[in-house]
Amino acid sequence: MAKRRRLAPANTDFLAEAPTPSIFPEPRRAPPIADVAGQASATAAMEEMSETLRRAREDGRMVLELPIAEVVPDYLVRDRLNVDEGEMEVLMASIRQRGQQTPIEVAPLPDGRYGLISGWRRLRAISRLAEAGEAEPVVLAFLRKPEQASDAYLAMVEENEIRVGLSYYERARIALRAVEQGVYEDEREALRSLYHAASRAKRSKIGSFLTLVKLLDGILLFPEAIGERTGLILAKELEHAPAIAQVIARHIQADPPKFAVEEMDRINAALGELARANKPTKQSLKRKTGTDITRTIRPGLQVVRHHKGGKLTVKGNAVDENLAADLIAWLVERDQK
Incomplete structure (x- = not known):
């Protein structure tokens, strides 16, 4: 029996127009080795970028954004004792309006947190703004890796000397605390290292304030308000009679001052009491x-x-030309009576 032929749709390919030749040659497909080379080049570029970023981070050239909770503010014994509230308000207003312009400096800690080296005022201002809901609880920071603890203390002191300036009492206090922490062998080395840029006369004055820190730290409420001249005079008195510190403490504890000027009144009252007691x-x-x-x-x-x-x-130290002139005038007047 004969087989039937199946019908199939007509093939129209032979009716299509011949392709128009192009003036541009067809692109050749890259061989597999080219794909491998391209991937290797991209990988090398990414590794180089990662290494560059890693070095920038470790060298302290990259600004990090750290949660405030991960920054330990008391990593070092701070040199600043108190901050003027007016100055803090100005700093907070600046950060509120323009953001944090200058990063703080931190050192990595073994537990994954960061110890504050410099920038305590900025950290405090941002913390207060974050607590009030006016800023994110993050701070910009440079990563530092001080080889020795003395390098960290030096960075902190230099930061505050440049930006705000420290009182003589604060300068002496951080030097003494650094010695107690074992950062320096003795007070002389601490003064020479921390204040290497200061003149010898200025370092000597800071050294005189060490007596005040040793005998009055924790007693005075406004020690940073003690001026250079007053502090040097008080230091000399304490060197001659260390018991003065106990009398000063008694006067301050009996009537705690609310302002620095009131504290000076308590100090003068204590010195006056001793002067009367020593009157022959x-x-x-x-x-x-x-x-x-x-x-x-x-x-x-x-x-x-x-x-x-x-x-x-x-x-x-209080003897000057004015006192001499007044004393001579009094003697002349007394002699004429």
Whole structure:
């Protein structure tokens, strides 16, 4: 029996127009080795970029965005004791309006957190803004890796000296605390290292304030408000009579001052009390006719009565031309009566 032929749709391919030749040659497909080379090049570029970013991070050239909770503010013994509230408000207003312009400096800690080296005021300002809901709880920071603890302390001191300036008491306090932490062997090395840019005279004055820190730290409420001249006079008095610190503490604890000027009143009252206690009586004068008698009028002003030669000496840092002129005028007036 004959097989039937199946019908199939007509093939129209032979009716299509011949392709128009192009003036551009057809692109050749890249061989497999080219794909491998391209991938290797891209991988090398990514590795180079990653290495560059890693070095920038470790060298402290990359700004990090860190959660405030991961920054340990008391990583170092801070040099600043108090911050003026007016200055803090100005800083907060600046950050609120323009954001954080200058990163803080931190050091990596073994537990994954970061220890604050410098930028305590900025960190505090951002923390307060974050607590009020006016800023994100993050801070911009540079990563530092100090080889020694002394490098970290030096960075902190230099930061504050440049930006705000430290009082003599604060300078002396951080030097003493660094010695106590074992960062430096002695006070002299600490002063020379931390304040290497200061003159020898300035380092000497800071060294004088060490006496105040040793005897009055924790007693004074506004120690950073003690000026250079007042501090040097008080340091000299404390060197001669360390017991003055106990009298000052008693006056401050009996009536705690609310302001720095009130604290100075307590200090002067304590010194006045000691001066009155040391005032020689007539009987003691008779018993000590063979010795010189010294009376402290106030800090920086002493009168010495010499037992020979009828001589009276007025000495101290408070003696200047004005005092000498007033004293001479009083003697002239007294002699004319």
